[in-house]
Amino acid sequence: MARLILSSFVLLAVTQLALALDASPLGNYARVCSQIARIVAPSPVYYPGSPNFQWLSSHWSGSSSQLSACVVEPRSASDVSKILAQHEPHLPGGHTANPGFSSTKGVHISLNSLRSIRYDRFSKTVEFGTGVIWDDVYAALEPYGVSVVGGRNTGVGVGGFTLGGGYSWKTNQLGLTIDTVTAFELVKPNGDVVTVTERSDPKLFFALKGSQNNFGIVTKITLKTFPQGPVWGGMITYVGDEPIAAARAATAKFANGVSDPKASIINSFILSQGTPLVVLQLYYDGPRPPAGIFKDFLDIPAAATDVSTRSYISFVQSVPVNASYGVRGYFEAIPVTKYTPKFLDLVSNTLASTSAEFANTSYLSTSVAIEPFLPTIYSHNTTPSAYPFDRSKVFQPCNLAMSWTNPAEDKIFEQGIKKVRDTLYAGLIEEGQTETRTAPLYSNNAIWDTSFTRIYGSNLPVLKTLKAQVDPSNVMGLAGGFKIPI
Structure with missing residues (x-):
């Protein structure tokens, strides 16, 4: 039975929506590749060894990649339709960087050419x-x-x-x-x-x-x-116990006190090969923020800073997320009712303990991205949507990530990221945020075995x-x- 896997490179994607088609259980991948090539000609089909094959089948997260038999690159919706009609009812899909969600050992179908x-x-x-x-x-x-x-x-x-x-x-x-x-x-x-x-x-x-x-x-x-128009913002990096403690306090104050809808942050608390640091992204939708709105962050001594008035695309490209392209990694989503100082302290303390746990492994980093939003963000919608399934209350997204390099250690780090997740959940529940266990979970960040x-x-x-x-x-x-x- 042929099978298709629809995939999307979500958080830190380097390419685009993609599909994959597995050949039959008999493993006759070459036959399926040839069949697809005839159906969608002149759309190209690439094979291992080709630079185009390598690019189109690769993933930002190396743990998501598999060696496909070939990659086909349809150039229109009509091509995609031909493939579905030809192989229906044997089509599936997938998404994010989760293993098996966006890659295949069969035929990978990339939507890279759909670029209008x-x-x-x-x-x-x-x-x-x-x-x-x-x-x-x-x-x-x-x-x-x-x-x-x-x-x-x-x-x-x-x-x-x-x-x-x-x-x-x-x-x-x-x-x-x-x-x-x-x-x-x-x-x-x-x-x-x-x-x-x-x-x-x-x-x-x-x-x-x-x-x-x-x-x-x-x-x-x-x-x-x-x-x-022009926006104000960029990236600030903090290193050292005092700056990181100050960043935690400033993050809690911002999350619970700033109501200007043009202001936003992502504050990532990171343990990178044993070194704790904070990577902060500040954003204001205008050439200058109101006086004082980001003062607590700007007053903290920084190891590096890149904050300025710039174009929107310059701002988006100011954080070099692709520098970690190809490493192995997992994500997990944790919905948070309120970013409290106690929870942010727990984040730092939990990260500090992970380094010793993964001694003698290829461990690279653990990060927790704090993403506060206003409680009104769901009110802008005028029609119903499948996500979130409950708009009556906003849960702040919080993205947990872990990275390493050795494929033989995937199971170790699956257990590791779930242990960190459970520790953070327990802390939220202990301080009364009990709804976090049943809150809508953001699928773009959720780990693969989520219900x-x-x-x-x-x-x-x-x-x-x-x-x-x-x-x-x-x-x-x-x-x-x-x-x-x-």
């Missing part, structure tokens, strides 16, 4: 193919003085980021990325290519906003645009009904990822 970007001045929207990264979208829109609610770091793919929800530097002002979508071009599991909008198919439009790859393959996305009930929650019944209608053969259910059961 078109800005419509009349409707103030931008339509782009899911082969682009957010940097491409920002660069294309900059001459028009507009931007979108998109990814926060360089190299992030648009597809999986959007379909999972999308937290942006503009989320305090405008909501999640899915709250600004006006249309999806979707290749359904039966091969039909359709444009899905709130008017044309409100149920499917709802489902695509947060359910990842469960309903087919999205090949284009249309977003609202918003005026964009789908934590992803879809109370939306699951309606999603299951729609899934049975759109994909009665459960084609996408053969995929990796957080699947909606029928």
Whole structure:
């Protein structure tokens, strides 16, 4: 049985939405590669040893990569449709950097060539193919003085980021990325290519906003645009006990005291090969922040700083996340009700203990990204969405990450990241944040064995009904990822 895996390079992606097609259990990969090549010609098919094969099948997280039999690069939604129609009902999907979610030992289908970007001045929207990264979208829109609610770091793919929800530097002002979508071009599991909008198919439009790859393959996305001028911000690095303690205090104060929707931060507490440090990203959606709003951070002695008034794309590209391309790594999501000083102290103390635990391994780092948002971010949405399944209360995203280099140690670090996660959960519950155990979990960060009930929650019944209608053969259910059961 052939099988397809829809994948998206989410947080720190270096390419784009992708698919993979496994050959039959008999392992006749060469036959399937040839068959695909005939179906989609002249779209190219690449094999191991080709530079294009290496690039298109690689992942930001090395632990997500597998050696495929070949990579096919369809150049249109029609090509994708031909593949689905030819191999239906043997198609699945996947997402994020989780092992097996976005790679295959069979035939990998990359959407890299779907790179069109078109800005419509009349409707103030931008339509782009899911082969682009957010940097491409920002660069294309900059001459028009507009931007979108998109990814926060360089190299992030648009597809999986959007379909999972999308937290942006503009989320305090405008909501999640899915709250600004006006249309999806979707290749359904039966091969039909359709444009899905709130008017044309409100149920499917709802489902695509947060359910990842469960309903087919999205090949284009249309977003609202918003005026964009120069912004202020950049990266600051703190090293040493006193600066890090001051950064914890400033982070708690900012998270619980700053209400200006133009202001935002990501503060990553990191243990890197035994050295604790903090990497802070400051953002203000304007050329200068109000006096004092970031003063506590700016007063801390910094090991390095890169904060200035700059273009939006310059700001997004100011943090060199791709410097760690190719290392092995896992992510985990932890929803937080409130970033308290006690919790931030626990983060630092927990990170400090991990170095000794992984002595004599290829351990590189553990990080916890603190991402405070305003309690009003879900109010910007005017139509329902699959994520989050409960908009009555905002849980702050908190992303845990761990990295290493030796493939033989993957299981060690799976256990390690879960141990850190459980320690942080226990601390939140101890201080009364008991809802964190049942809160909506952000699928773009969640580790692979998370229960789908934590992803879809109370939306699951309606999603299951729609899934049975759109994909009665459960084609996408053969995929990796957080699947909606029928």
